[in-house]
Amino acid sequence: MQRQCWTGIDPSLGLWTTGKSRSGKENTLSTTTDARLSGRMFVGAERVAGDGPEVRSVDPRTGQALDPAYHHGGAGDVDRACALAEEAFEPYRATDPERRARFLERIAGNIDAITAELVERAGLESGLPEARLTGEVGRTTGQLRLFAGVLREGSWQGVRVDTALPDRTPLPRPDIRQRMVPLGPVAVFGASNFPLAFSVAGGDTASALAAGCPVVVKAHNAHLGTSELVAGAIADAVAAEGLPQGVFSLLVGDGPGLGQTLVADPRIQAVGFTGSRGGGLALVEVAARRPRPIPVYAEMSSINPVVLLPGALAARGRELGAAFVGSLTLGAGQFCTNPGLVVAVEGEGLDAFTAAAADAVGADAGATMLTPGIARSYQSATEEVGGHSGVTELARGAAAEAAAAGHALLLAVDGATFTADPALQTEMFGAASLIIRCRDFDEVLRVLRSLEGQLTATVHAEPGADDAEATRLLPVLERTAGRILFNGWPTGVEVCHAMVHGGPFPATSDARATSVGSRAIERFLRPVAYQNVPDAVRPHVLRDGNPQGVWRRVDGELTRD
Template identity: 70%
Template structure:
């Protein structure tokens, strides 16, 4: 790996410790401003390459999951340090491939390294092990109770499919990779075709960090492939035990179907499709309609609208406040210069999906931004429909990935409530409410809880904080698995499973469930959370 230049991509995949040039068809990322194919070209992985990456991952698995939390934390921190060191070259490469602005990409490198460090801290915090001890009760009647202890272990090798819209934070070294590695799962990434160079630079960085910190070879690999064949083989490989995916509903559903159809089905965490409803309640509209309109347009057009949490749906009750909001939003969108989208494919899909939405019965366009001079141009767009029509037409909930939003004008709170009740699962639901709106908000809140992974008040859904309490997930079709999150420390649980140990001799017990608690982890002793050692003879 070290023979290659660190700052520019060389057209390689990473299989274990080795840079490898594929033998399949050549693919290239494309500059979305010009539509020109970029250097270097990447040849796709062969069946043997996939085979070798999976074999190495399996081979590494038992040793990797047995590394101490401290050692895995060191591995994650080494990746973070190297990414920060290489920030400028990563930003340049990603900027060329995605047209995302440099300051945004600079922030994204920091978010990516910060996320890796957060998982390192989580590993040291000693809660993820889920340790539980029910000590033996030898004198229990009618039967003695055995000594039973529980901890969580890694699921096995994980396949990760990164997202186009976050070439760093949701891609090769993104949240899925960070949480899987933290859990002790080797990772095989399928590089995103839209940012092959960035993916390569990051993959080589991870491989270097693995070598620097003495991780077993195979703990990380990255494969390249055009179309869906490499990914499909990866999902079907018997050694892969879970999948993380961020992308389209179509892609996520295809992967979930493949995973369910395996001889041994595996969990799929696909984050797919969300239109992120924003509810504007009457008093808030009345007191700050203009400000809300401008702020909404800002959230909508940020990054050409290419966020999973982009506000694609606004629900409000007719009235002067809504009129003020509408004018302000329309003015802001009309003044928007547009932006280059991530790929020409995304831009084409954006335009077509927006046209399809605009063509539905009862839908009117009320604002449109400018068209930038770009191969992959995205124009902001505002559409509107009334509440009754919205509740009656499920097609109005189709995600338009980009800066298009649909304003639903409801006649009254009953119509607003009915519209909310029809909503599919969402990553986020936002409420703008003044204090006078709180009684209405309290009625709507349970409906939103049942439909979204995150509920925000008086803010905008774009911008996902990486922390302990964040949920970036939600009911279908936001994800394929609402029991989890793809952002924040809770994500480590996706890649773990519990194991119980009954009357296992002390010398053979994992450290986290030994009496003396040598790792100092949090445990439930007979159900009670504690970091104490298990008192000798506490058992009756």
């Protein structure tokens, strides 16, 4: 393959010189919406053209393949990116938290500066509307700035100090201190449905970089141009902050090939992934089979039950039905937290909800889905669930006029049928939902207990009227989901300190973690204890006098003194 040194060129210049790849393919500068796209990967600071199969993102509205062409990287590219990441690890993790905070802020600033290009290119590659993508840019830079704040606050270092007790009998107690250290280079897999906030500079990358881990991203093939633009913003920040080039690389390839090679590389120490169950489980297996296994944080599959309690249905059944379809069809239903299941006791309230929801679904004009492949998967999943003998189709919206056409769909089934067949829990990634009509509240509980792990569980309850049922629901939902929300819809995921975007298997591969919110940094850290280490040798944050002014647990008590 042909490598070309990346020179940290001014983004406004918008031009890359190109070369010829080893395989003889001409890397022409294509006439695309953004002349800064080169079709190359970032292996550290180098711009590298892959010499594997050609891959292009596709406009899901037209089905047209987009310029420029990219090419899959190979094992040599993975090796080089991992070698650079390993080389960068020690100096990068040794940077003080303030320096990493400024680095994250600079990435955010660089992304802010190309918001217009990003929104345009991401719209072309995803079919998502401008307002949504503008919001997603803000979410992405907001996450980077959140972790800058986390770094400065300092609790992420988890400092603990147990002071020496030299006079203790029968044995003196040594001085023991603890802090969190980063795991090492992290592999991140971009998601199809958030070309910005869960991709190249998304939450996984932001939290891993904050932790002190270099990152090697595998771009999602659905938005290669967006990925390249964001990678440029990061590489620019790496260079401007004088950090080692291996802190960040961006590779192009497929999951079973380059992706699995990346996860198997001995220098990679953790994996962040958002995508399909099959893709996630394949990476989990590769990671477990390594001579030295590593943690995989894969967010995979969730159908996000919504429980409608009788009081809420009686008070506002129709209103809830309409609002529900608003959440269901948002972003063509392509959210990990899309409400794919509604559970309620049958009766007038549920009938009113169902009628309103069916009206709204029937009136829905459809939407462009992210890729033709996702549209095909949606088609087959809805046919599978909708074709089940116990399932009734209540309403179907119009299909969008697009190559990747999506339509809303509302199905219904009774509780006993649902609990009898786990296939009815199949995720229909898109704007489809299944209403489960239960005979009584005990059946509602049975349905919920039969569910696989979920990212979210939603309850609509009328204050006072539904408190008894809500209280019975809570422990069941706590075992099932990472987030429980009342009287709202699950599709908004706030980026904050208390958020949990995670949940029991198969919602994620590790229910102990969240991929959104400040706690996400903990995924890439592990504790180390230091016993009687002289103050001159101790890591700075552990030294006497608390030089970084962080919260510490001293002899079991939290203090900032």
